[in-house]
Amino acid sequence: MNQHLTPPPVPFIDVVSQRERLGKSIDQAVSRVLAHCQFINGPEVAELEARLAAFCGAKHVVGCASGTDALLMVLMAKGVGRGDAVLCPSFTFCATGEVVALLGATPVFVDVDEATFNMDVESFKRGIATARRLGLKPVAVIPVDLFGQSADQDAIGAVASAEGLFVLDDAAQSFGATYKGRRLGSFGLATATSFFPAKPLGCFGDGGAIFTDDADLAATLRSVRVHGQGTDKYDNVRIGLTARLDTMQAAILIEKLKIFDDEIAARNRVADRYAQGLGNVLAVPHVAHGCTSVWAQYTIRLPNGVDRDGFAAALKAQGVPTAIYYPKSMHQQTAYRDFPVADGGLPVSERLSDEVISLPMHAYLDETTQARIIAAVRGAL
Numbered sequence: 001m002n003q004h005l006t007p008p009p010v011p012f013i014d015v016v017s018q019r020e021r022l023g024k025s026i027d028q029a030v031s032r033v034l035a036h037c038q039f040i041n042g043p044e045v046a047e048l049e050a051r052l053a054a055f056c057g058a059k060h061v062v063g064c065a066s067g068t069d070a071l072l073m074v075l076m077a078k079g080v081g082r083g084d085a086v087l088c089p090s091f092t093f094c095a096t097g098e099v100v101a102l103l104g105a106t107p108v109f110v111d112v113d114e115a116t117f118n119m120d121v122e123s124f125k126r127g128i129a130t131a132r133r134l135g136l137k138p139v140a141v142i143p144v145d146l147f148g149q150s151a152d153q154d155a156i157g158a159v160a161s162a163e164g165l166f167v168l169d170d171a172a173q174s175f176g177a178t179y180k181g182r183r184l185g186s187f188g189l190a191t192a193t194s195f196f197p198a199k200p201l202g203c204f205g206d207g208g209a210i211f212t213d214d215a216d217l218a219a220t221l222r223s224v225r226v227h228g229q230g231t232d233k234y235d236n237v238r239i240g241l242t243a244r245l246d247t248m249q250a251a252i253l254i255e256k257l258k259i260f261d262d263e264i265a266a267r268n269r270v271a272d273r274y275a276q277g278l279g280n281v282l283a284v285p286h287v288a289h290g291c292t293s294v295w296a297q298y299t300i301r302l303p304n305g306v307d308r309d310g311f312a313a314a315l316k317a318q319g320v321p322t323a324i325y326y327p328k329s330m331h332q333q334t335a336y337r338d339f340p341v342a343d344g345g346l347p348v349s350e351r352l353s354d355e356v357i358s359l360p361m362h363a364y365l366d367e368t369t370q371a372r373i374i375a376a377v378r379g380a381l
């Protein structure tokens, strides 16, 4: 009888195994914070910032409350507002464009590249022209490093500097990845990342960080994250936020950062096994030449004619969860559909939203479980 029972469901992201591996080190880190009671801006925050700077090569790191705040704070520090246009890929998580709209500026959505799912440079150029035609002033671009790998930093950076735009890299999903041998966090004016628990480097709540080589920007960001405070605590010099990273989360991240490189290597082994097991039946992710990925998601494209809902249901019946990132690109969503899109439209984003589906991906996916996932995928096709 038992042999007919489906084995227990596979976790989509396994936070529990990582928690077990880290065991006492996390408990002790949290206990230290509980002992010194500096829950806001405790010593762990500065220590984490220094460790993150050393990890990615950025000169300044400013911890903050989330990846969304990280993006928002840079735009606030740069004074982005009404009449300004910020170019964003449409095939991304909503926070990328949301922060632009929050400030009264206009997100102009551009298309992505069919192979990497990251910003298409030609569409980016068209988006700048579209913005100008609409009477907007293009001031910035937010290239997103989607699903774990970098956007084309050189090509985007070249267009941005020729057109007078600053680059705010959205590495919420890709901190730890490299582009031409350099870790993300050292490209553009600033980079934002997220420590949401499901991210490759995640904490046990919300958290984020900003990376920059610009000392003045870093100083402004430190003011923005505490209500825009100046040197006199009660004379706020700009409009700001409560956007600090909790000491407790910083303490947890210090411990997690110690095993991050090892986890990135494990994620890459998982990705390699998927590519071997699935590469001949469907479109597996493509990592661009000169890039490495941290595999925030393992996102496949289904062959023509395969019904995505049916495919997901067949996998679910085998105890294999899937997720769709993103069933609607930003320009297709209710809150964003009135914002402009680059001339020529966004056909690739729309196609990807119809065809992609993500498989379980984490550093603790063992070979047996993965073989089960691969067999389920092949069986469902």
Ligand SMILES: Cc1ncc(COP(=O)(O)O)c(C=O)c1O
Pocket (backbone or CB within 6 Å): 066, 067, 068, 069, 092, 093, 095, 096, 144, 170, 172, 173, 193, 194, 195, 196, 206, 207, 208
């Ligand atoms: C591409 C991208 N940008 C920004 C964010 C926002 O990060 P957070 O959830 O920490 O606010 C996310 C989070 O999912 C993301 O995937």
